[in-house]
Amino acid sequence: MAEEPAVIGDPVLRLSEVGKGFHGTTVLDGVSLDVPQGQFVALVGPSGAGKSTLLRLVNGMHLPDSGTVRTLGENPAACSRSRLRALRARVGFVFQQFGLVGRLSALENVLMGSLATLRLPRYGVMSYPRALRIRAVEHLDRVGLADRRFQRCDTLSGGQQQRVAVARTLLQSPELILADEPVASLDPAASVLVLEILKRISAEDGISVVCSLHQMELALATADRVVALRGGRLVLDEPAAGLTAERLREIYDTAGARDG
Numbered sequence: 001m002a003e004e005p006a007v008i009g010d011p012v013l014r015l016s017e018v019g020k021g022f023h024g025t026t027v028l029d030g031v032s033l034d035v036p037q038g039q040f041v042a043l044v045g046p047s048g049a050g051k052s053t054l055l056r057l058v059n060g061m062h063l064p065d066s067g068t069v070r071t072l073g074e075n076p077a078a079c080s081r082s083r084l085r086a087l088r089a090r091v092g093f094v095f096q097q098f099g100l101v102g103r104l105s106a107l108e109n110v111l112m113g114s115l116a117t118l119r120l121p122r123y124g125v126m127s128y129p130r131a132l133r134i135r136a137v138e139h140l141d142r143v144g145l146a147d148r149r150f151q152r153c154d155t156l157s158g159g160q161q162q163r164v165a166v167a168r169t170l171l172q173s174p175e176l177i178l179a180d181e182p183v184a185s186l187d188p189a190a191s192v193l194v195l196e197i198l199k200r201i202s203a204e205d206g207i208s209v210v211c212s213l214h215q216m217e218l219a220l221a222t223a224d225r226v227v228a229l230r231g232g233r234l235v236l237d238e239p240a241a242g243l244t245a246e247r248l249r250e251i252y253d254t255a256g257a258r259d260g
């Protein structure tokens with residue numbers, strides 16, 4: 001496909017009637033969604049609803065079968081490889097499984113967030129430019145872990161590891177953060193802390209966050225807006241403030257009954 005110019009003035013994220021399937025099975029069906037700058041969106045839905053698939057479409061890890069995705073003004077389906085790489089560098093991704101190197105320190109893991117922009121491989125904290133090291137420590141400070149910077153990641157708790165992963169993402173200076181079940185393997189207290197940190201960063205830096213979550217209570221407590229998927233369809237899109245967990249469950253049940 002031909003290269004398209006980036007669109008200026010778009011919302012951070014715009015999905016228009018997006019459809020995606022795998023091996024003949026529809027996973028996302030006509031999903032439309034605009035996310036403005038600085039908004040924290042919780043993406044909820046039962047297992048298999050298509051949440052991860054949606055997040056992967058946003059950064060071009062998957063391409064839509066129909067409809068269009070615009071991320072930061074770019075259409076990933078129409079990007080060259082180098083332009084897609086540049087787009088992904090502007091989009092932070094936080095995963096359920098942290099993706100850290102356990103034998104390396106928290107600081108070195110954060111520094112690895114800059115590898116996409118550095119030409120040479122790096123070995124050890126001191127091989128990174130000083131300015132980057134300073135920024136990495138600042139980001140660890142923001143997630144409350146500056147004092148743990150020299151600790152090996154495999155000796156940190158799950159919640160601490162996820163906070164290191166958030167700091168690593170911040171070193172990328174992302175304009176959008178996608179978080180795929182970032183608290184699914186954490187205990188309740190650590191989950192709340194990680195989400196509070198993501199929310200604070202979103203509010204302070206004006207970064208949009210789209211975060212998939214299983215726990216509706218956490219979604220309601222954290223997000224500005226809740227978007228629910230069920231069977232690949234968007235069944236709810238409302239400000240979190242006006243919602244209750246009971247109402248969310250009700251909508252789910254009604255959508256489920258409609259699906260048959």
Ligand SMILES: Nc1ncnc2c1ncn2[C@@H]1O[C@H](COP(=O)(O)OP(=O)(O)OP(=O)(O)O)[C@@H](O)[C@H]1O
Nearest residue numbers: 022023027045046047048049050051052053054181
């Ligand atoms: N690369 C793929 N190849 C084939 N099927 C896939 C692929 N990725 C996702 N699927 C299927 O698409 C459906 C939706 O998966 P997805 O991971 O997006 O759901 P989810 O809402 O994130 O679920 P969970 O909450 O369990 O992570 C599932 O049935 C899954 O098996």
